[in-house]
Amino acid sequence: MAIICREHGLLFLMAPRTGCTAIGSVLMEQLGGEWLPNDDVMDEKGLYVVQKKHCTLDQLLEFKLLSEAQRREFVTFTTVRNPFDSLVSLYFKMHKGYQDELENPDSWVYKVPGYADDLKLIRNMTFDQWINRFYPDLPVHLESKSLSGARNLAKRLMGKRSEAEDTFVRGVDHVMRFEHLQEDFSRVLTSAGVRNPPVIPMVNTTQARAEKDYRAFYTPKTRRKVEVYKEGVLREFGYAF
Template identity: 25%
Template sequence: MLIDHQHKFIFIHIGKTGGTSIEQVLCDYLNIDFAKTELNPEGEWWKHAWAGDMKKYVGEQTWHDYFTFAFTRHPFDMILSLYSMYTQYPEYTNPEVHLDLYHPWNQYENFEDFILSMGECRHEPNEKWRFQLDQLGVQGIMNTWYTIENLQTSYLTNSWKGKQNGKGEILVDFVGRYENLTEDFHKVCQIVGLPKLDLIHHGATKHKNYRELYTKKMKEIVYNHSSLDIERFNYSVE
């Protein structure tokens, strides 16, 4: 999450949508401490603060006066990227490296096993997904964000788990797409009065195109989990 009072914009950072790259290039250009994207002035963690929470934090008038934006990503691709990140970096799989970020991702045989497990625990977490949040703190809670149905709709409509049938008002002025990241980010730059800044991809993971990995059953599970996101943001299920 990033606020710039000079150019009057607020960026809502949904995880795995290119947000770290956006924050980094904006911080570098505007000479903003990147750490300020992690914590608010009170020291509370807000890197992935929801739009509704940020609106309450800054107040109705500021939210109205500032240009607000966010980016979304196809849920099929987002979940693959998340799985790849959590299995490729040791801080997510080894509790001795960083307990606060630990989750037993290495219990899954592969991506398909992860998705099938996700389907099993849609309403009640199975053993592979269950761990003690009170021991993990806020980062541990963030490690469970993939369990939130229709996450991106929830982030941007202030409707927990995409309630209101996805018809809640989108709270930000502009929603770009990860699939069109550079062009949509340049639109943002133009709107807020910045030059077309070049993005450098931070936090990228190595993985195949999601279309090569999803079976019919896997697509069904993720669609059931994220149908409002897919429909509201016009993503294909093919």
């Protein structure tokens, strides 16, 4: 989903695992934010078409939840995070944090195609096993060499599945970094004319991870896979292992 602050001309796209819940709470409680859409948009099978919490600008436009004219009236912004770090947090959310959702047949995990099945599989997997299952093995000649076409290769091997970082940042005016979130948040709000930007609280942190450095979870093989499959995000935002 997105949060729209009409008075301040702001539209925030909530990219997963980037501090979006904390930012959303500030926008809702202090800057008159509203959900966009107000409710999840579902298909005839009861599966998500547009999620209330996590949706992209493309989805808002495609499903007429926002017009092109309206989009131009707002400063659109989202957040990005180092993929190496983000994947570790995703693993712990799925491995520990979301497992109880499987007990509730009405839970959101059953409304995302294949997600409940993924949760059942990951409960018995290490981080290394999960990465190796989710990302297909690379051809041997690419294991140790750089490749300018790595992104195209990744799309072929993954069936051209969109990556969250690519879809959420597409078309926005500002991209904040998870790594210095408050600084970037203040900058975006100031540029939109908001005086005294509020402080972002600590919300929805990944407790099971215990703040362990993400580098400790990777082997040379899984590191190389992420370098290839997330090549576009790493290059565009200057992230590295």
